[in-house]
Amino acid sequence: MTSAPLIPVRAGFLPLVDAALLIAAREKGFAREEGIDLHLFRETSWANIRDRLSVGHFDVAHMLAPLPIAANLGLSPLDVPFIAPMALGLGGNAVTVSNGLWSALAAFGAPSDGDPTRVGAALRAVISARQDQRERSLIFAVVQSFSGHHYELRYWLAACGIDPDRDLTIVVVPPPLMVDALKSGRIDGYCVGEPWNTAAVHDGSGRIVTTKSSIWRSSPEKVLGVTKEWAEVNPETLAGLLRALHRASLWCEDKNNAPDLAALLAGAEYLNLPEAVVLPAISNEIALGDSVPRPVADFLIFASKAATFPWQSHALWFYSQMVRWGQIAHSAESSLAARLSYRPDLYRQALSGLGVAMPGASSKIEGALAERTHLPAARGQLVLGPDGFFDGVIFDPDRIEDYITASKFNAALHKN
């Protein structure tokens, strides 16, 4: 600890459960211990987060994991390079459908346990029945084009034989407006982060049919976004912030702190929602459709399994999906730019003194660990996995072109 004046750091966030690390870093004093006065600013859209970070209104931000990549690939309005020196956890999203669509899915044999394969098969049957009846196509919402939600929803649909571009419509709706849109029938389902799935279940207006953790176990969701320039000008402050967020992640993951964390997040200046809506994601016990919460393995991971490590293979998977769905054409330069958007080197430097078990590699083969696996790591042992995709397909970041070419419903191939 130091008696020097605290360094102010301004962070933007969206009111979601996975803003927890930033909120805990401020409220539980972890930032202060690193000499940082962390100011948090609640925002209303990812576009605002991106723009305010770009022009320097924020120093750092809670950010959708694909957003820094999109920015660096020139897919954003401003040409300001971003980097992600840390992830803010794994998982945390789910797919929720309206009561009407759930009845139809159940009639086609959808199970109530959130199994993505069988729910997907039922959804495919519902869609084909609707096509036969000449009913309008189903509408699903995500929160942003460059989001984990968007890509995992499309991945799930495609792997179940549903063409996300032809068999249904995908639109963008802001997270807090999802439940209303579902209730009013403007959309039939959505993929969003917590607490907005639980909110629909509590409200009686929807049912959770599967989770991000079931589609891709231990998968990336939010990162700490920083402009490259700010990171270069303020290396010490950034390192201190990463250490504070690391300590915050351990605190958030400790189940004894769950009630405390839920109360904190529920507060008026943060999510401003009842604690009961916030708690399920934190405790990894989700009520899918009734009032009975059931454990969902690895629903949201704050710290363990290297949950805050910015794997470059994660960046490359997001990039592969941008190519797959026609958001960008593949090239070696783009692939490199995507990979370098994530900065495990900065993460390692910052946390090197803390005795944290650190992955030796910066990339891994996604889906290779079917089981919980102990790996040798710099400093002790690292536990990773299981990390598989539900369809069993493996993503090898060194063979990204093969992966893209082999994927179904491929905009990169189907373009006519």
Place this chain on the structure above:
Amino acid sequence: MSSSELSILIIDENRVRAAIIEEGLREAGHSRITIISEMSGLVRRIEEAAPDVIVIDLENPNRDMLEDLFRVSRAVRKPVAMFVDKSDTAMIAEAIAAGVSAYVVDGLRKDRVKSILDLAIGRFNAFERIREELETAKQALSERKLIDRAKGILMKLKHISEDEAYALLRQTAMKQNMRIAKIAESIIATSTIFGRDSK
């Protein structure tokens, strides 16, 4: 009006602010202006307005939806580039600071759009000032009411004149290094707890 006149769409749930911007644009000679203050059916209404320029406030959570719309749908006539020019960072920063962002149909002449955005920024800032002044005025008014009530309580309780009651409030405030309104508030709270009749 010439057919080359720009169609401008203002998306703002704050009707007063939208009207202020509209007025400014009309004064500057624009007449093809549409305001959307109601967010339901947004996509269809954008299609109808067929805008060349969209001005939207940053408080609106629908920016992500709009950007997606521009990216994938044919709802807007031409591809839309965001902001005026990616390189015009100073103006972008100024716009964001004012709380406004803009989307522009690709290929429009930069100077034509710039004047519109300049105007929007100016009007947003002016509106913010008015809002702040209103807040201050409102606060002052409610503080005066608080002080009046506290004076009344003190006059009754201590059998003193209005001037003496005020002087007492002011002294206490100075001693405790607090605003008079704060002292008045606690006097009112205390008297509520002990009941009005506890003379």
